[in-house]
Amino acid sequence: MDLRNRKNEFAPRPDLKIWLDGELVPAGEAKISVFDHGLLYGDGVFEGIRSYNGKIFRCEQHVRRLYDSARAIRLVIPMTPDEITKAMYDTLAGNGLAGKDAYIRLVVTRGVGTLGLSILKTACPSVFVIADQIELYPPALYETGMAVITVPTMRSHPAALSPRIKSLNYLNNILAKIEGQDANAPEAIMLNHLGFVAECTGDNIFVIRDGKLQTPPTSAGILEGVTRDAVIELARKRGMTVEEKDLVRHDLYVVQECFLTGTAAEVIAVTSIDGRPIGDGKPGPITKQLMSDFHALIRAE
Numbered sequence: 354m355d356l357r358n359r360k361n362e363f364a365p366r367p368d369l370k371i372w373l374d375g376e377l378v379p380a381g382e383a384k385i386s387v388f389d390h391g392l393l394y395g396d397g398v399f400e401g402i403r404s405y406n407g408k409i410f411r412c413e414q415h416v417r418r419l420y421d422s423a424r425a426i427r428l429v430i431p432m433t434p435d436e437i438t439k440a441m442y443d444t445l446a447g448n449g450l451a452g453k454d455a456y457i458r459l460v461v462t463r464g465v466g467t468l469g470l471s472i473l474k475t476a477c478p479s480v481f482v483i484a485d486q487i488e489l490y491p492p493a494l495y496e497t498g499m500a501v502i503t504v505p506t507m508r509s510h511p512a513a514l515s516p517r518i519k520s521l522n523y524l525n526n527i528l529a530k531i532e533g534q535d536a537n538a539p540e541a542i543m544l545n546h547l548g549f550v551a552e553c554t555g556d557n558i559f560v561i562r563d564g565k566l567q568t569p570p571t572s573a574g575i576l577e578g579v580t581r582d583a584v585i586e587l588a589r590k591r592g593m594t595v596e597e598k599d600l601v602r603h604d605l606y607v608v609q610e611c612f613l614t615g616t617a618a619e620v621i622a623v624t625s626i627d628g629r630p631i632g633d634g635k636p637g638p639i640t641k642q643l644m645s646d647f648h649a650l651i652r653a654e
Contacts, residue, residue, distance in 0.1 A: 365380040365485070366380075366485075367379075367380070367381070368448075369448060369483075369485060370444070370447045370448055371383035371444070371481055371482065371483055372440050372441075372443060372444040372447070372480075372481060372482035373479070373480075373481045373482075374479055374480060374481070377443065377444065377447045383481065385462065385479060385481070386465045388465045388466060388467075388468075389462050389463070389464060389465050389466075389479060390462065390463035390464065390465075390466045390472075390475055391460070391462025391463055391464075391479070391521050392462070393466075393468075394463075394470065394522075395520060395521045395522030395523075395524070396426070396428075396462070396463040396472075396520075396521065396522075397428065397460065397461055397462040397463050397478070397520065397521040398419060398422040398423050398426065398428060398460075398461050398518070398519055398520055398521065399419075399458065399459060399460040399461070399519055399520075399521060400415045400416075400418060400419045400457075400458075400459045400519060401456065401457070401458055401616045401617055402415045402441070402456070402457040402458075402459060402616060403454070403455070403456060403457070403616055403617075403619075403651070404441075404445060404450070404453075404454065404455045404456075404457060404484075405454050405651045405652060405654075406452060406453070406454065406652070407445065407450070407451045407452035407453060408654070409438070409441060409442070409457070410579075410651055410654060411579050411583070411654070412438055412441075413434075414579050414582070415459075415579060416434045416437055416438060417434075418519065418577070418579070419437070419459060419461070419519070420434065421517075422517075422518045422519045422520065423461060425515065425517075425518045426518060426520065427472060428461065428463060428472075428478060429478070430461050430478065430480065431477055431478055431480065432480060437459070437480070440480070440482050441457055441459060441482055441484070444457070444482040444483070444484040445457070445484050447484075448484050448485065450484055450485075454486075455484050455485065455486060455487075456484070456485060456486065456487035456616075456617060457482060457483065457484050458482070458483040458484075459480075459481075459482050460480070460481050460482075460483075460521070461478050461479070461480050462478055462479045462480075462521070463475050463478055464476045464477050464478040464479055487617055489555075489615075489617040489618050490539060490618060490621060494539070494621060495621055495622075495644075496636075497624070497635075497636070498621070498622035498623060498624030498625075498631075498634075498635060498636045499539055499540065499621065499622070499623060499624065499625075500538055500539075500623075500624065500625035500626075500628075501533070501538050501539070501540045501541060501542055501553065501613075501623050501625070501626055502532075502533060502536050502538045502541055502542065502626070502627050502628075503541070503542045503543075503544060503602055503605075503626070503627055504529045504532040504533055504541040504542070504543060505532065506525065506528045506529040506532055506543060507543060507544055507545060507546055508525065508543045508544065508545045508546075508551035508552065508573075508574040508575075509525045509574065510545075510546050510574075511545075511572075511574050516551070516552075516574045516575055516576055517571065517575075517576060517577060519576060525543075526543075526554040526555065527554075529541045529543050529554045530554040530555075533554065540553045540554060540555070540556060540613065541553060541554050542558060542605070542626070544602070545573055545574040546574075547599075548601060549569065549573050549599045549600060549601060550569050550573065550599075550600040550601065550602070550604070550605065551569055551573050551574040551575055552569065552573075552574075552575040552576065553613055553615075555615055555617065555618065556578075556613035556614060556615035556618050556621075557569075557575060557576070557578040557580070557581040557613065557614045557615065558611070558612075558613055558623075559581075559584065559611065559612050559613070559614065560600065560604065560605060560608040560610065560611045561608060561609050561610035561611070561637065561639050561640070562604075562607070562608045562609060563609075564593070564594070564639075565593070565594045565595075565596055566585075566588045566593050566594065566595045566596070566639075567595075567596045567597075567598055567600065567604075567608075568581065568585070568595070568596075568597055569597070569598075569599065569600055570597040570598065570599065571597075573599060578614055578615060578616070579616060580614040580615055580616055580618075580619065580620070580647075581614050583614075583647065583650060584614050584620060584643055584647060587643055587646040587647060587650065588643060590646075591642070591646070593639075602627070605626050605627075606626060606627070606629050608631060608632075609631075609632045609637060610622070610631060610632055610636075610637030610638075610639055610640045611623040611624075611626065611631045611640075612636075612640045612643070612644075619644075619647060619648075619651075620640075620643060620644045620647045621644075622636035622637070622640045622641075622644075624636065
């Protein structure tokens, strides 16, 4: 098969506009140089963000995390947080998404540079914003829950590259995703170098045991998810005990409920792990309550 013939198979819709370094341009004209270190080395940072009814959900938290990631890799974003926020709203408006639900991808690259790793030989970083619709999982899975597996690919060692940095290099997650897809699992659970549960390839994980909500701590090698934080807040408002603690695979197998959280995924139940049913094999009552609470929250904020 000539793969070049598949170039347009997943092309963006022709009327999509991209905010790129201060301008809204048609998607087909939004170009990043092949010498940009974001492409050459995965040197850059990004955020995946939701808007509901035209309002960006937890915008300040997402923008703060973007700047934290950038500072951690010594990347100077050539815009203020307010300018970044305006760029996202301009992109929503430019794509007819003002007042609607949408997904935003906000990216900052290191910029054009020489064929070498030095950040001292790069030009001004590029910033671009994509705003479009997204469907991470089929709607039916939100009703039935989904089966996931644990995979051999470990989460990156935090002493090598902190998982708290949302960088453009997602190869670790991609390799784990491939392993999950090879097993017909829509999502995969990654363990850290100590054998503790870290997170999924694109989502944080929660379990419920004896009425307590448990989730891996940041020390396990996870990204501090914005949706994760929101769900923890909602659970505490309901008087639930929330524990951030190390979990092993055995802990996953014996819980009453399990669910995942993420900006794109929102909140989705897990009903099977490594072929073992969770609870009665259906989304549990606490999971469904927190899903409902989250949907109410995103409409209220």
